[in-house]
Amino acid sequence: MAEVNILGTAHVSQQSVDEVRTAIAEYKPDVVAVELDPSRFQALKRQARDPTVDDVLEVKNFNSLLVQWLLAYLQRKIGIDVGVDPGAEMKAAIEEAEKNNIPIALVDRDIRITLMRFWHSMGIIEKIKMIWALIISIAEVDNGQEIDIESLKEQNVIDMVMEEFRKFSPNGARALIDERDAFIAHQLIILKAQRPEGKILAVVGAGHRQGIKNYLDNPSGLPPFDSLTKQPKSFPWGKIFGFAVTALFAFLLAAIAFSGVGWNVLLYAFLFWVVIHGVLAGLFTLLAGGHPYSAITCFCVAWMTSLNPMLHAGWIAAYVEARVRKPPITDFRRIYECETIGEMAKVPLFKVVLVAALANLGSLLGTILYFIFVFPVLGIDPGVVISTGIQNMWSWFTGLF
Incomplete structure (x- = not known):
């Protein structure tokens, strides 16, 4: 049976970049699985076609797109403060894998489906609370409040943050965290079946590490794959x-x-x-x-x-x-x-x-x-x-x- 090594990272951490490079050099995986979908992979490599204003007007997902941009700004602002571009550790994993001719597997769910399920899963109160918290977070970061990025990879800190997120927005946490844990676990199980004697290094955000591990240890608890990829249907x-x-x-x-x-x-x-x-x-x-x-x-x-x-x-x-x-x-x-x-x-x-x-x-x-x-x-x-x-x-x- 293939061996899976899950490396939890912070998306704006130089230490995580170094850890990724070291893990690939020392573990010598047969496959490097990254927490990316094809569109984000192409964007990271600057190969993606930028949507036009007509694309935006046609889809009409103005509210969720605005939230996506503000979340990206918050992550980028933190990255600027610590001197690391968001997603630098994923880019490092891709560069090291390509340099060593190691296949790359994109194991995350399509970002468009994730955002739609995230937005449609929340009620009006959850959306208001989430937007307000996002505004407060941006204001705090813009005012120079320091964040200890490396502490966010410690399991006790992760557990505390996840618990607060679930209290704050249970439906949002399910779409952003739990469903993606299950999706990535499904993808890793498929990779294990394809390479029964190989070694797989999975580079994922630290907040997903434990959830993915739990599913890999107990695959019977995984929700059906189709249920994770359906377009969201919410009550109108x-x-x-x-x-x-x-x-x-x-x-x-x-x-x-x-x-x-x-x-x-x-x-x-x-x-x-x-x-x-x-x-x-x-x-x-x-x-x-x-x-x-x-x-x-x-x-x-x-x-x-x-x-x-x-x-x-x-x-x-x-x-x-x-x-x-x-x-x-x-x-x-x-x-x-x-x-x-x-x-x-x-x-x-x-x-x-x-x-x-x-x-x-x-x-x-x-x-x-x-x-x-x-x-x-x-x-x-x-x-x-x-x-x-x-x-x-x-x-x-x-x-x-």
Whole structure:
């Protein structure tokens, strides 16, 4: 049976780079397995095609892409502080394997599937907590807070960090850690079967080491491989919320119309919907650094898109932003090379994605504030208007039959 040696590393550690080179020289593996998928492997070797702005607009994964960029920035910022590029130990493993003519195995799951499963697995509260924690972490690193990278490879520290992550975001931890542990273990078992007498060196992040080892020691506990590679299917809470908003708005207008308070009140109720959505969506577009044309477009369409669960104001604003700013294809790589958030915010492609995310947030906030303040703004009693409106609607409906 093939022998597997799992080397746990830190992704921004010079010591890990040295450990990888030493392990390959001393262990002399027949295969070097690295925690990479084909797209990240190509990116590390700078062979990947950078996505265009049209690719980004077509997929519409603006929120998850924004989180991915911020996570990459955080990792890069830590790497700059310690003088090591993120993924340097994986690059060292690839270079040493190629130099010694050792086959390389890419054993991690496709990053696109991981990110989709990560994002779709979390509820709205988990997403808010995660984004807030990410913002705080970036602020701390930007302010010069030191991080002991090497301590993150110690098992007791890893266990503590993982336990906190699971408390903070159990669904996110399952997608980012547990599922990938299982996926990598599946891949290593396949390699063992292909090379029954060989030696395999697996270079993985320290946080995955114990989970992978547990699965290799007890393969019967592995989840089915197919369950780890499926496109995520989550309950369509967003669409349900959208249809509920549309129904509630229609009901509210109908109740006002049948309550007898006057057509002017109905007109003001509709205009308040148009204005509050337009102003907030447009304002958030400008806060994202969007072009005035994008903000004006967002102002004009937000009231309509907020009533259509299949369309979002941010998508339209992003499309306009992309056509006005015209991000070059090099922008995708530039974002990963930025050394400050301010520098990143000036990249046109980043602005397109940020505009989409914040414009949608502004429109959502407009919906919430509308239902809170519509009656105080109109100066009417909601209980009287709704109850009277329902009674009159019922009388009208029964009168038809």
